[in-house]
Amino acid sequence: MPFDFALLRFTEDENIAERVYWYLCDGDLSEGDRVLAPVGSHNRLQLARVEKVLRAEEKGAPYQISLLKRVTAKYGARRIPLSFAKNCRELGGIRYGEKFFTRYNVFLRSDFPTDREDVKLLRNYGVNVFVDLREESERKEEESEISPIQCPLSGDPQCDYRELAESEGTQRALVELAAAQGCALFGCGAGKDRTGVIAAILLLLAGASDERVKDDFCLSYRAVGETRREVRERKLSSFFDAIGMRGGIEGYLADIGVGANTVIRLKQKLR
Numbered sequence: 001m002p003f004d005f006a007l008l009r010f011t012e013d014e015n016i017a018e019r020v021y022w023y024l025c026d027g028d029l030s031e032g033d034r035v036l037a038p039v040g041s042h043n044r045l046q047l048a049r050v051e052k053v054l055r056a057e058e059k060g061a062p063y064q065i066s067l068l069k070r071v072t073a074k075y076g077a078r079r080i081p082l083s084f085a086k087n088c089r090e091l092g093g094i095r096y097g098e099k100f101f102t103r104y105n106v107f108l109r110s111d112f113p114t115d116r117e118d119v120k121l122l123r124n125y126g127v128n129v130f131v132d133l134r135e136e137s138e139r140k141e142e143e144s145e146i147s148p149i150q151c152p153l154s155g156d157p158q159c160d161y162r163e164l165a166e167s168e169g170t171q172r173a174l175v176e177l178a179a180a181q182g183c184a185l186f187g188c189g190a191g192k193d194r195t196g197v198i199a200a201i202l203l204l205l206a207g208a209s210d211e212r213v214k215d216d217f218c219l220s221y222r223a224v225g226e227t228r229r230e231v232r233e234r235k236l237s238s239f240f241d242a243i244g245m246r247g248g249i250e251g252y253l254a255d256i257g258v259g260a261n262t263v264i265r266l267k268q269k270l271r
Contacts (some may be wrong), residue, residue: 096207
């Protein structure tokens with residue numbers, strides 16, 4: 001059976017910039033592509049450029065296969081293409097610090113999936129925990145494909161993001177996401193406000209900047225359309241201000257009652 005290999009040069013780490021490394025890949029890469037791949041004993045994701053691609057049998061492999069790591073994703077590839085859920089994407093692949101990126105296959109944010117085929121695709125992707133942020137009135141009786149963990153948050157479009165963050169539903173959702181084994185999806189009706197607040201908390205814990213969190217938040221505009229963009233961006237900025245007044249996201253979460261163990265586990269998962 002042939003294997004696909006990619007020779008990578010890591011472009012943002014001066015400690016290894018002069019070296020190249022072989023990785024396993026999925027066969028859809030070309031020379032010059034930018035990818036994210038794990039580096040070092042910590043396996044944090046870094047940005048690299050593909051210098052060469054190769055397909056070979058094990059006996060012709062450029063390096064011992066059992067010692068090779070695998071390319072995680074093409075740079076910027078975060079959207080999960082589903083048939084009915086239009087706003088599903090990875091929280092992996094977002095930069096934090098100078099050279100690292102959040103991990104893939106840990107958390108997905110989405111408009112909550114209810115179609116059987118979409119759920120099947122998500123399970124094949126590795127999702128085994130579904131956290132439902134919708135209120136009871138938004139759910140339908142025929143939605144029995146998943147048996148999600150229900151952490152309802154207010155769907156009122158006038159609701160302030162700080163109110164959402166400090167609600168019982170958000171605190172429970174964070175606990176469930178911290179405890180999840182494998183990949184977890186969380187979502188609401190459209191995957192914008194309630195989902196966006198929890199995504200913001202997770203990304204800030206991972207070390208992403210306010211600006212990068214905002215960039216992720218704004219991707220929902222393209223996915224599902226938006227008529228209240230300026231209002232939502234003002235609410236997000238106000239939420240960031242509230243976090244800043246508490247000394248950062250960890251201080252904010254401590255003040256609203258989220259346990260230290262939950263914070264530590266969430267931070268470690270994405271990093």
